[in-house]
Amino acid sequence: MSDIPVFFLHGLAYAGLLFLVSAGLTLIFGMMNVLNFAHAAMYMLGAYLSYTIIMQLTGQFWMALILCPLILFVIGALIERFLLRRVHKYGHLGELLLTFGLAYIVTELVKWYWGNYPLAVNITGFLSGTITIFGFIYPIYRIFIFLCAVLVGGVMALILYKTRLGIILRASVNDSEMTNTLGVNVPLVLMGVFAFGTALSGFAGVIAGPLLSTFPGMAQEILIDAFVVIVVGGFGSLGGAIVASLLIGQLQSFGVLLIPKLSVALVYLLMAIVLVVKPSGLFGEEQ
Amino acid sequence: MLEIRDIHSYYGKSHILHGVSLDLKEGELVCLLGRNGVGKSTTLKSIMGVVKPEQGSIRFHDRELVGLAPYEIARLGVGYVPEDRRIFRSLTVHENLLMGIKNGKKENIGEGGWTVERVYKLFPRLEERKNNKGSHLSGGEQQMLTVVRTLMGNPRVILVDEPTEGLAPLIVKDVLDMLATVRKSGVTVLMVEQNFKAAIKVADRYYIMSKGQIVFAGNTEELLAAEEIRKNYLEV
Ligand SMILES: Nc1ncnc2c1ncn2[C@@H]1O[C@H](COP(=O)(O)OP(=O)(O)OP(=O)(O)O)[C@@H](O)[C@H]1O
Ligand SMILES: [Mg+2]
Numbered sequence: 001m002s003d004i005p006v007f008f009l010h011g012l013a014y015a016g017l018l019f020l021v022s023a024g025l026t027l028i029f030g031m032m033n034v035l036n037f038a039h040a041a042m043y044m045l046g047a048y049l050s051y052t053i054i055m056q057l058t059g060q061f062w063m064a065l066i067l068c069p070l071i072l073f074v075i076g077a078l079i080e081r082f083l084l085r086r087v088h089k090y091g092h093l094g095e096l097l098l099t100f101g102l103a104y105i106v107t108e109l110v111k112w113y114w115g116n117y118p119l120a121v122n123i124t125g126f127l128s129g130t131i132t133i134f135g136f137i138y139p140i141y142r143i144f145i146f147l148c149a150v151l152v153g154g155v156m157a158l159i160l161y162k163t164r165l166g167i168i169l170r171a172s173v174n175d176s177e178m179t180n181t182l183g184v185n186v187p188l189v190l191m192g193v194f195a196f197g198t199a200l201s202g203f204a205g206v207i208a209g210p211l212l213s214t215f216p217g218m219a220q221e222i223l224i225d226a227f228v229v230i231v232v233g234g235f236g237s238l239g240g241a242i243v244a245s246l247l248i249g250q251l252q253s254f255g256v257l258l259i260p261k262l263s264v265a266l267v268y269l270l271m272a273i274v275l276v277v278k279p280s281g282l283f284g285e286e287q
Numbered sequence: 288m289l290e291i292r293d294i295h296s297y298y299g300k301s302h303i304l305h306g307v308s309l310d311l312k313e314g315e316l317v318c319l320l321g322r323n324g325v326g327k328s329t330t331l332k333s334i335m336g337v338v339k340p341e342q343g344s345i346r347f348h349d350r351e352l353v354g355l356a357p358y359e360i361a362r363l364g365v366g367y368v369p370e371d372r373r374i375f376r377s378l379t380v381h382e383n384l385l386m387g388i389k390n391g392k393k394e395n396i397g398e399g400g401w402t403v404e405r406v407y408k409l410f411p412r413l414e415e416r417k418n419n420k421g422s423h424l425s426g427g428e429q430q431m432l433t434v435v436r437t438l439m440g441n442p443r444v445i446l447v448d449e450p451t452e453g454l455a456p457l458i459v460k461d462v463l464d465m466l467a468t469v470r471k472s473g474v475t476v477l478m479v480e481q482n483f484k485a486a487i488k489v490a491d492r493y494y495i496m497s498k499g500q501i502v503f504a505g506n507t508e509e510l511l512a513a514e515e516i517r518k519n520y521l522e523v
Binding site: 164167168170171173174175177178179180181182183184185186187285 | 335337356357358360361362367369373375376377378382385386387389436437440
């Protein structure tokens with residue numbers, strides 16, 4: 001039990017990654033009422049793109065960290081503009097089928113282009129080093145993941161609560177039609193939100209590569225945990241996503257330590273408890 | 288300034304507006320009357336582009352509004368205050384007001400334009416509650432807030448849907464006084480109202496609707512004289 005601090009740090013790193021994936025998911029759901037099943041596929045695409053950028057083209061991790069989100073931002077904007085917006089009139093089922101189909105297509109394209117096997121992304125330099133923390137030697141990269149999540153979460157909170165754009169975003173969540181009649185180009189805002197959410201999943205994918213390696217099942221793997229995060233935290237709530245990511249990160253980490261066989265079930269158990277006690281999630285608005 | 292010609296609007300397959308025509312002149316306060324479900328709200332929504340008329344034309348200062356998105360219509364200078372007070376419930380009172388400012392800019396607000404400072408001076412109760420959530424206001428305060436929120440965009444014409452619905456008589460007077468003040472500041476007002484006894488104190492002209500059509504147009508004297516029409520289309 002002496003390595004509890006290490007498991008705690010592992011939990012933080014995973015929580016960071018989970019937050020980066022689920023923040024975009026919950027933002028898109030809160031703003032657009034779309035449960036985006038393609039979100040994790042975009043995360044995987046980000047990871048594979050980063051493999052190509054880092055291992056085959058530039059050798060620069062930083063390059064991937066900047067380029068992948070940009071590429072995915074454009075992809076997200078195009079998907080919203082030319083696909084999602086068109087199926088919107090068919091209601092939730094149309095949107096669900098579309099994102100489901102996209103997830104499928106992206107996954108198959110990735111397998112076709114990069115192959116159906118894991119690819120290792122190696123980082124070099126400072127990030128690949130270790131530091132001594134709580135008397136343990138610990139990889140800097142995992143701490144870096146957590147700090148990235150803190151930074152992204154902080155910037156998002158700042159935008160949401162301290163800028164005019166944030167006021168517009170929160171107003172659109174409440175009542176997008178009213179926002180539209182006050183002169184806000186809501187369709188453009190929604191396109192931006194979807195693009196930003198997709199870019200964020202790509203960013204998470206780049207970060208995940210060196211930690212978990214890239215493999216075709218990585219989307220499925222994170223999708224379940226990310227869904228649990230937004231259910232537990234409350235659909236559409238950024239604060240909820242932060243708290244739930246931290247909870248599930250630790251649960252996953254210590255679950256493996258304490259009851260390895262049941263560690264996966266623990267996550268579902270948490271979700272079940274939250275749903276019974278507060279169906280709208282920890283920070284969700286009651287209907 | 289606003290010419291509505293023969294518009295037909297639908298919700299899905301149900302045909303709601305059967306050729307509505309009406310006119311607003313600069314600086315008027317016009318009241319649209321009629322019983323429940325005759326299409327008054329749908330008329331305002333059609334002007335605002337929230338419902339798209341499938342036929343007919345709406346011209347506002349020589350611009351065609353049919354086919355434009357609500358935000359484009361708003362930016363041309365049409366303000367809309369919907370029924371049932373759509374306050375942004377998770378925004379503070381102050382943030383609700385800020386939402387009304389178009390593009391967040393204070394540009395071209397001329398003499399007598401609406402600013403946050405002016406609103407607070409006129410409605411000290413809103414300033415006292417500026418950091419409260421909009422949903423914590425009383426019904427009357429919420430109604431004031433929705434109207435001034437739209438005024439923050441300094442529209443040239445404002446469409447107000449049943450501003451006095453569900454308010455206590457004392458507050459009804461406040462709201463109507465406020466709309467009279469708005470008109471005095473040079474903004475043209477088109478107001479939907481169920482209660483013509485309240486409307487008659489402030490309006491210049493009236494339209495009465497029935498089953499998706501305009502059945503009466505006239506000024507206060509004409510409305511008071513048209514007893515038969517009032518009996519058929521207004522009084523329950
Ligand atoms: N979103 C909608 N979908 C389908 N039908 C609608 C919708 N909104 C209104 N209607 C129908 O359209 C007709 C006109 O409605 P509208 O809201 O314009 O009436 P109104 O004159 O404003 O009535 P009220 O005084 O009750 O507000 C009604 O029969 C109503 O049932
Ligand atoms: Mg109505």
